[in-house]
Each structure stands twice: as C-alpha cells, then as structure tokens.
Amino acid sequence: MTDRTVLVTDYTWSSTDPEAAVLAEVGAELLIAREGTEEELLSLVRHADAILTCFAQVPASVIRAGEKLQVVGRYGIGVDNIAVAEATRLGIPVTNVPVYCLDEVAEHALAMLLVLARKINVYDRAVHQDSNWALQSGMPMYRIRGRTLGILGFGKIGQTLAQKARGLGLRVITHDPSLPGEVVQQHGAEPVSLDDLFAQSDFLSIHAPATPATRHLVNAARLRRMKPTSFLINTARGAIIDQDALFAALSEGWIAGAAFDVFVPERLPADHPLLALPNLITTPHVAFYSEESVLELEINAARNVAAILSGRRPESVVNPEVLSLPRWAHLR
Secondary structure (H helix, E strand, O other): OOOEEEEEOOOOOOOOHHHHHHHHOOOEEEEEOOOOOHHHHHHHHHHOOEEEEOOOOEOHHHHHHOOOOOEEEEOOOOOOOEOHHHHHHOOOOEEOOOOOOHHHHHHHHHHHHHHHHHOHHHHHHHHHHHOOOOHHHHOOOOOOOOOEEEEEOOOHHHHHHHHHHHOOOOEEEEEOOOOOHHHHHHOOOEEOOHHHHHHHOOEEEEOOOOOOOOOOOEOHHHHHHOOOOOEEEEOOOHHHEOHHHHHHHHHOOOOOEEEEOOOOOOOOOOOOHHHHOOOEEEOOOOOOOOHHHHHHHHHHHHHHHHHHHOOOOOOOEOOHHHHHOHHHOOOO
C-alpha cells in the first residue's frame, strides 16, 4: 500500500523500475509526467511528496505549487534546471548524485579528442559521401603524444580525464580556482592561469559547473587566445560557451574544430547555423550514459528521495542549510 507520490518529470532511459523498487520500500509510487512541460508539472505536483527530475526545468512556480512537496531530487550532478533558491526559501532540500558517470564523461571527452585529432569524422564523411579515399582530405594531423590537454574545471570528472589522458602521453594543464595547486599536482596536472589555459591548450576540455560565474566563460576574447590548430571539447553545460562566439571561431578559423555534447537550448533546431559547420562534432547529451552509470544514477537518485521521505539524511544535499530548520530536526 502506498501513501506517497514521487513525480518524475522526465527520463531518457528505458525503464524506471529500479527507482520504483527503491521508493516502494518507503511506501512511495512514481507518477510519470508525459511531456514535462511547466503546465503539466503544475497540475501533477499538487499530488506529489517529491520530485525526481533529469533535464526538465523545475521552475519556482512548480516548487511553490507543491503543497506536500518535501524534496526535489536530481538525476545527475548539476542542478541548473532546478529553482534551488526557491526551494531553499521554502525549506525544501534539493538532492543530487555528485559521484557517477566519471568514467563515462571522461571517456566521451577522450573519444572526442581522438576523433578530432585523427580526423576520423572528416575521413568517414569523405568516404561515405564522396567516395574520397585520399589521405589529403584529413590533412594536417599531428601526433597526440607530447601535446597539451587543458581541462577547465578540475573536479572528479576532470581528474578522471587527466588520469586517462596521461596514458596517451598528453601533458595536462588545468584551471580551477577552487582547488589548491598541490591538489591539482597530486592528480597529475599543472595549475595555470585562465589565460594560459586557453593559450597553451592543443585540446581544451570543459568540465566546470553551470553557474552565474561560468556563464559564457568561454567567450570571443578567450577563443581568440587559442591556437588556430587547437580544438575545444564540451561535455559539461552549454551555457558555459558563448555559442555566437563559437560559431565565429569555427567558421573563421580561430580554432581548428570542436566537439560538443551540450548546447543551449538542449536540442538545437535543425536549421541552427552551428549544425552546418563541418568542423563541429555533435552528440545529443549522452556523455553520461552507459548501462552501468544509468543504473547507478537511478538507484542513488531514488535513495536520496527515499531518505527524506523516511526521515533519514540523504547522501547529498545541494542546499544543506535547510536541514537545520525545525522542520527537519527529526532526520537521523
């Protein structure tokens, strides 16, 4: 018998059975949104004790409408799609899963690096579209060993990427103002200034969170500092990049190419000018995915929500200050 409801705004995997099993243990059942629009969520959230969300926007209006709402849980690391400030104002914990898909995102970024460096996309297109088997269609190419990988943001994913990249003989540099230099060095990277990161990198991979401070951190001025032979990789968040500046950089040759898994909006329209560029590789926000990582994500996101619903402290709360409120004094 269930007496609690968890509203799932959206998901991209085949089944919600793993999270349903976790939440059933605390007497909760899932209510799956069909479209995840604000209008639909406003209607459904009135019956919800909790929200689980992947990519759908959970604005302040939806959080305010949740008359029984106790927790908003994110399937993932970043919470830029959730009105965290409003949840905090209302004393509602927001949970996330900060440690998952480390290998997947690092491997996706590394795969993009290899494709860009070896011009695999160029040769594949030449053979398939033009029956062009000539070496010249992908020239010039340079050896990866000895070149420099810059990592913007050196959290757990950035550190995992650095470890893998060193196996290819890459020199790794990074900029992350939140980490002491000795911590960076312990993970095999060299701390540098933001300007030097852009100027020195042959490959620059973005692994910073989306915050007001990082919005359009990669802008025209910084892209112009990069080498014309360099490549930009983004598996983090689209808002970190000024996409107008990116278009100029790719179309005017400021940089040699780019590979992106994330954009603003999340799905670019088919006629977006970026999609017409031959030196941009795109994937549809799949860097996080593997069968193993998604199962871990579903279970851990559900466990966070189940903890709150059953009077326990969750593993990860992005606004922990709310747990000091009298409302949550019973958590153990």
